[in-house]
């Protein structure tokens with residue numbers, strides 16, 4: 001795989017609302033951690049590792065999730081590894097001129113106290129709570145060293161409803177440490193699919209009652225009904241992806257009217273086949289045309305080999321103007337889960353950089 005030519009960055013102040021910490025690890029770090037921890041990997045250099053895990057062509061959400069199986073055992077359950085990826089994440093954001101970011105992860109997937117059939121992780125005593133504390137500590141240091149603002153979002157996992165109440169509890173406990181919201185990730189949230197989905201709803205209700213913000217992965221590869229469910233029963237303020245909302249005109253009207261924020265991820269959506277390969281037919285174009293509340297995000301850089309500049313450029317290739325990309329950045333600021341004080345600061349910074357939008 002050839003390394004990409006460096007593109008000129010036209011956007012000096014970026015905001016990212018939808019990126020997974022465990023999907024944003026440097027490939028080099030995976031190799032170094034594997035060596036350090038004595039973990040066996042099929043590959044020993046970055047190019048081969050990338051060839052193994054990067055989705056270069058339109059594939060599927062399932063394939064994307066499969067890539068996690070390669071590197072999660074190298075990171076999960078290890079305090080130093082979690083510490084390192086959170087710190088490097090801040091450094092990588094700063095390099096991309098991302099000045100405010102909300103990074104999300106499943107505390108359970110990075111722990112080793114959960115019996116997990118998903119990943120081959122040796123059991124130990126690094127709990128989901130330890131994961132959250134370790135990530136918080138590292139993000140705090142990273143923010144200081146790289147002069148950026150970072151908040152975090154804790155993810156429930158669609159097929160693991162038994163973890164959800166603990167996720168809500170951790171959100172409540174670590175609210176003062178930059179944990180701003182709850183999310184649900186995994187294969188698209190589809191109502192009625194899981195008999196225990198009421199536990200997810202309970203967790204989101206608990207978050208709502210406790211002043212924890214809510215975002216839900218929905219309408220990505222799954223149908224618009226997932227978006228409706230998120231809005232009707234999970235108090236969702238933002239939707240992760242949401243492309244398939246267009247299948248239900250009434251629901252789409254509601255999203256427009258209520259200014260529900262859609263965290264779009266252009267490159268991810270094409271590689272997972274959530275959206276058509278023909279970028280001129282991408283739902284983002286309709287969202288922009290209809291003055292929907294959209295933002296542009298990366299999702300999983302280690303698997304997509306992208307950064308936020310690439311996603312902005314992809315949006316431009318679709319036909320968005322620079323101004324429409326900037327509108328997405330302002331939308332992200334307004335719909336972020338930052339404190340009122342931080343939001344005011346971010347918006348005034350944005351006006352200084354781009355002019356009012």
Ligand SMILES: [Zn+2]
Pocket residue numbers: 018020185217240299
């Ligand atoms: Zn996602």
